[in-house]
Ligand SMILES: C=CC1=C(C)c2cc3[nH]c(cc4nc(cc5[nH]c(cc1n2)c(C)c5CCC(=O)O)C(CCC(=O)O)=C4C)c(C)c3C=C
């Protein structure tokens with residue numbers, strides 16, 4: 001087993017011309033190139049082969065993944081992506097919003113400020129390709145910002161892995177910083193509170209229950225030390241305090257269970273479909289585990305969960321959007337970048 005890369009890439013030619021600049025790389029999860037079977041399969045294969053995401057012996061997991069899972073799942077996921085696809089730009093919403101966040105940050109920052117770029121952990125543009133582009137543009141100091149409000153080894157840590165793996169092939173590496181998670185950053189909480197007010201403002205009758213649904217995680221990972229649910233709790237404590245609500249009035253649940261083992265509970269779908277029986281027929285759902293709307297929020301909540309709630313006797317289902325490319329999101333990212341570039345910019 002080699003512990004050093006065998007071929008180190010030559011430093012980019014432009015580097016010597018304009019060195020000394022600071023770069024910022026925003027990174028979100030990823031997305032297939034299209035909704036076609038082959039593209040969705042390739043994307044899911046990369047994602048679900050990440051050993052941070054699936055902690056199962058690859059000798060057991062890979063045959064299962066490359067066999068039954070990747071034969072069937074891309075059809076279901078492809079149909080879901082087709083329902084939410086941004087047809088105008090021919091890309092997924094997560095990609096659209098991540099790019100928009102980067103573009104709006106560029107406009108918001110001074111011309112001599114840091115160079116802003118964006119990448120996806122799985123799919124394109126890859127972290128390695130954008131780190132190289134930043135370096136070629138003269139950035140010898142780069143801040144990586146994983147766009148996950150709450151830390152998890154399955155999301156944040158694997159972004160960091162990919163960034164450092166890209167550096168492994170460079171003879172001349174940039175200095176690298178990683179921004180921490182921001183579960184209860186005052187500007188995140190403020191933005192969420194404002195999005196709730198805006199989301200409910202247009203309704204004829206207020207919902208009987210407001211519920212926060214976070215992406216789930218196998219319980220096994222939490223028992224092994226993943227701090228994700230503690231970070232979700234920090235978001236909820238701060239948001240409830242900000243709104244003057246109790247855990248009963250504003251509960252949290254976990255969505256997106258995958259496979260047979262136990263995930264974080266309560267499960268969003270079970271909790272929501274039980275509500276009409278208890279007389280709760282108008283609900284609003286917010287998803288504070290995501291900075292941008294994606295298949296998990298727009299389709300799993302906005303489409304599937306809505307249908308399940310209505311089929312169970314629900315009457316009104318309101319999905320509150322993520323901060324996406326709103327001024328609140330840009331304000332938050334500016335603050336995080338400013339804070340984490342201290343001493344650099
Ligand atoms: C199977 C294991 C998975 C774990 C563990 C997991 C953790 C995790 N994921 C997010 C955020 C996102 N996940 C997204 C999609 C997605 N996630 C999984 C599986 C796990 N996630 C799958 C199979 C998929 C693909 C979608 C599908 O086929 O149904 C996305 C959206 C991507 C998009 O393009 O829209 C996000 C964002 C978090 C925050 C998290 C743990 C904390």
Ligand SMILES: [Fe+2]
Pocket residue numbers: 215256
């Ligand atoms: Fe996920």
Ligand SMILES: [Fe+2]
Pocket residue numbers: 255256257296300
């Ligand atoms: Fe999901």
